[in-house]
Amino acid sequence: MKNFKKQFPLLEQYTYLNTAASGLLSENLLEFRQDHDLDFLIGGSLFRDKRDALFLKVRKAVGDLFGCAPNLVALTPNFSFGFNTLLEGIDHSKKVLLLKNDYPSVNWAVESRGFEVCYAEIDENLEDNIAEVVSREKPDIFAFSLVQYINGIKIDPDFLLKLKEDNPGLLLFADGTQFCGTEKFDFEASALDVLGASAYKWLNAGYGNGFFLFKEHMQEKVQSGEFEIKDLQGKNKPHKGSFIGTFEPGHLDTLNFGSLKTAIDLIKQVGIAEIENGIKELASVAKAKLSEKGVLESAVVNRELHSSIFNIRGDDKLFQKLRTNRIICSQRGEGIRLSFHYFNSEEDLENLLKQL
Structure with a gap:
């Protein structure tokens, strides 16, 4: 290369x-950040007035790269924030399948909320282990990392499609932090119902930015929970009162999410x-x-x-x-x-x- x-x-x-x-x-990211702060320095609130247009561009850039409609892309400061927010909107009586020794941001977020939990082993027979536990335990949700952070074991996407075909009611929530940015991925065509990721690793986007992608039906799944954070939306939020707005309370950071778009632009360039x-x-x-x-x-x-x-x-x-x-x-x-x-x-x- x-x-x-x-x-x-x-x-x-x-x-x-x-x-x-x-x-x-990257040099591109450094240049963007210097220009961003200079524009803020000399523009003040005039610079701030342009933020909503920027965030729309960021959602589109994320959606284009990963095969998701921009209106189903949520911008979050990291995976953990988005995943914990998601779980607050899920009925805690649901049974969740986890992988033993998966990333703590996945497992701890589930375990600490009182969900009924079952586990599958991470080894050379990962997919068989998952299928066996799903068949035996009948979980409602499978939450997992697409790539394991300790040893790099990667789950087979074709297996996930078959798992979904055999268990259409099973919701698949994936952490793509160690995956997104390494290969072409079409979220809409995948078996996943939710994909979240922090962007500071393989996307080279710096800290403080991430995203969540949702299938259309997740709007009903999440809104059925006791989830009222959407009421915190500001009057100028483009997604005020919407499903995506529940994941974006308060003000989004123009520097960090502008960095995410700049990083995606470099990926497209390469x-x-x-x-x-x-x-x-x-x-x-x-x-x-x-x-x-x-x-x-x-x-x-x-x-x-x-x-x-x-x-x-x-x-x-x-x-x-x-x-x-x-x-x-x-x-x-x-x-x-x-x-x-x-x-x-x-x-x-x-x-x-x-x-x-």
Whole structure:
């Protein structure tokens, strides 16, 4: 792929294998933020008057990228805010299926509200495990991450379509924080009823912005709950009193959501197909070479479908060695987590392998 070091200057100094923890700031995003604050500086409330038009553009940009009607896109500061808001509108007597050791923002939000909960194991037989628990427990909702944050195990989208076909009443709520921005995705054609994501990772949009996508029928599902936050909408909100308005109380941040649109514009400039192909090619090579070294868990090695996130065996000594050699990664679970984005290269992988 093309050289992205100019767009992401940090790549000039480090081998950055840590997008699963935090995406990078691009030159485009820095330029937008400088212009934004200058316009605010000299415009004051005149600048503020243009905010609603900006938010409409952001919703459209998100909807276009992920295959969702803009009027069913909610702008939230992060996944956790949107997901907790969603759960407040769901009848707490419902039974929810979770994945054991899924991201705490998913599991804890459900467990802390008194829902009846059942669990499926995350291993090489993930899809079979889910199908078995759904058949046995008959949950009303399945809440899960599309890609697991610790080891990168990715759920099969074709399995989700079959699961939905066999269980049409089962609602699927997905966290796409470790997924959105890595490949082309059509929400409307997917099995999901709700998809939420924070945008500071694979979308490289900076902090303080995220989104939720909804299928049309979710308006009835959520509004049936005891959910009154929509009454907090301001008089100038474009979605005052609407379903989407329930997820956007108060004022939205023009800097952060403008950053989200700028990040999506860069993705469109690069091309989501090129991004997807680059990530998959590098992830395939990385999985093969890391498997040869025997540093991956069997649950990852034995699965055909995987993301570009890997957790390798390694202690603090190895982690510090990698950091000393300017390889940025994270300690997660019992090992060291590595993540490869479209701006990474096989040279980055070879540098890693050399240190291992």
